[in-house]
Amino acid sequence: MRTTTIAAVALLAAGGAFAQESKVMLKDGPGKDKAMQCVACHSLDYIQMNSRFLDKGGWTGSVNKMINAFGAPIPKEDVDAIAAYLAENYGKPAAK
Amino acid sequence: MMEKPDGRGVTRRNFLAGAAGAGALATLAPASRALAGQLGSSGVLGLAEIPDGALSEAVMYALPGKVPLIKKTYRPPNFETPVEYFRTPITPNKAFFVRYHLAGIPKPIKAADWSLAVDGDAAGGAAKFTLAQLKKDFKTVELTAVCQCSGNRRGLFEPHVPGVEWGVGAMGNAVWRGVRLKDVLAKVGVKPGALEVVLDGADQAPLAKTPDFVKSLPVDVAMSDDVLIATEMNGQPLPHWNGFPARLIVPGWTGTYWIKQLAHVRVSSTPEKNFWMSTAYRQPRGMFKTPTFTSQLYSPNEPITAMVVNSLITSLRSGQKIPRGKPLEVRGVAWDRGNGIAKVEVSTDSGASWAAANLGKDLGRYSFREFSLSAPTRADGGRVVMARATSKSGETQVETLIHNPAGYHHNVIQRIYVEIV
8 A cells, every 4th residue: 555655746846747647557467556656756657768778687776776876765575576577567578 | 882972872772782791780770660650750851760668668748838848758858859840050948959967956046036146165255146137147148058968869879777767858958048057156255165066956856865967067167258147048937847947057068067947156166976976977087089077087987068069951751761862961060068069970871972061151169050961862862870079079970889888979971772763
């Protein structure tokens, strides 16, 4: 439920001009719920825009940057599941 | 390939055979994809293509007060200017690109509510200026300058690098009107020990732990005659999305230093080491012939500073068919970091021969400079059209990408494939 709360707060804060971003949908798959935490700070189109060229290591680097450089409140234990979800759904095809 | 420099056409087969040696094959696949008309494609311009995901994510969307621009991301808002708007040397305010780093972008600010704070350990004192004071108490200066995002064309990097996957339109050229930063700083005084001038806008991070977007400039750059606090853009107040009521103008330097909604200027005796200076916006040291930010050399890399010479052909699309007998009209804009454009050469034979294009009116050394060349089309077949700008300091565009981790300074020469039919 925590992720849902973060998402709702972020969308409210963004206001009407960015209502469009609710049209941006992540692909269904294991780990999607954890990846939804990203929406606290930015629209989810950042993920689709950065596909498909990162492998799991690359996505792990991106998630860690969000935590370490930008202070994203993502639990460390979620990093692997998020990176795996991103690599599977938005990763370099050859890595599959 | 023995292409004759007299403009004889090449067949598509010949073109394909010869292009491999010239390094053009990489652009062919994107070019054919671009024929499908994908929004925001860079392949259509004879350049490497932005990532598939970025192409499929692009839509046209109009922010309040703007015309529809190419959406890269909604929040924070990152919107790219379509290439059509670069067919004139001045980019309209309504079409000027939008780039924010943090989702906490300020609500539209009332001009009467805005003030600029100036202070710092290397300032002689502290002061606050209202917009009215700024306009009344200081000399007004006007200049034309290109504002280009450091990461413009990042999406064209091969291999791709993460970030905002910009095509060619994270840039614009405008007539900026405002007051000199050095005049404002002179009001409070600058101590001899001043090292950097630190700049903060009204934008905020969504989380307390996220580093606020704060940038610094070397004090000598900040004190130069051309660095302005601009309150007007193309004769109008700045659009909200471009920094109303006041933004910094740092002609020649990349957009990261052009702080929007400028709120606080601090004169500092020490290097600014927040995330946006120490970690982000950095490039491998010595990789580019751009000015060195000497007070920021405390790690193996260095801050990006000024732009490299570049050009954009705006009149042609890869895959375009041109009736034989009609001239091939090659037009576009060229720019650099303020040395000025010495020449733009155009090739219509895959680089075998080059001819000097006509240069348009000189709008100042920091401005887009228009170029044009009309080439006859006597024979059928494929042609590869290229443009290569050279600055007055002798720098020119590169044939192959200088790859760097953050995706900066893409100034690879376009290779637009057109067919004479």
